[in-house]
Amino acid sequence: MKIAIASDHAAFDLKADLAQWLADIGYEVVDLGPDSASSVDYPDYGYRLAQAIGDNQAALGVALCGSGIGISIAANRHAAVRCALVSEPLSARLARTHNDANAIAMGARLIGPEMARACLAAFLDTPFEGGRHQRRVDKLSQPQLNQEPA
């Protein structure tokens, strides 16, 4: 399975760590950059990741920045992306069971590399539960902003 990974400069080292770990456990990793720790703008890389998922170049995505906030907002601009910002494995599991999340965001300044691996492992190991959650996930793919709650 192909997993795309992207970051900003603040998360460059964490990106390298997680990319290596993913490769070690058998995933094909698509590193979307950046290629150095020079300052970049997180939206550019969040959009790159979103496009890779939207175009089916990768089944899942890992989005990293200093807090995880900025790059997760950017990734979620794309209706094909369901990017969950997490800092511990329970959220990573819920993102899969309830939201069928296809991307996970984490903050390199907020959690350490072992916690990040634990979150990512939980994310990768947890199936979507379906059922009533499917209807809600479908609505995330159809953001008609004027629809009334139902």
Added chain:
Amino acid sequence: MKIAIASDHAAFDLKADLAQWLADIGYEVVDLGPDSASSVDYPDYGYRLAQAIGDNQAALGVALCGSGIGISIAANRHAAVRCALVSEPLSARLARTHNDANAIAMGARLIGPEMARACLAAFLDTPFEGGRHQRRVDKLSQPQLNQEPA
């Protein structure tokens, strides 16, 4: 200042608690529902919140669901919304200083009401830093997904 608040059923009680707290400290609260704890779909309420911010009916938004993940994804579908999912006040502060976040998401099943208030207080008390962060925030409002990193 007007603050819109929306949730799903799982966060109905937390919504009531935070709405009251916001009113007590002087904010005008726009409660976008739901009006009961009956089961609803979080995307409907996330989109409602996004629309309220996009239409300038509220300056800021509070988005709540079980984990905060689903409703934050929904809110961030709207290019006018920068919704930060947080579970502690440091992330709430960074969401303001770096991302000029105009919405905060929290998970009622993951954090308690006092932590939620502390996050919201940090969010409300922290100004945007501007500077180099402004360019990145501007890019979040212009999600042209094919743009190359620059």
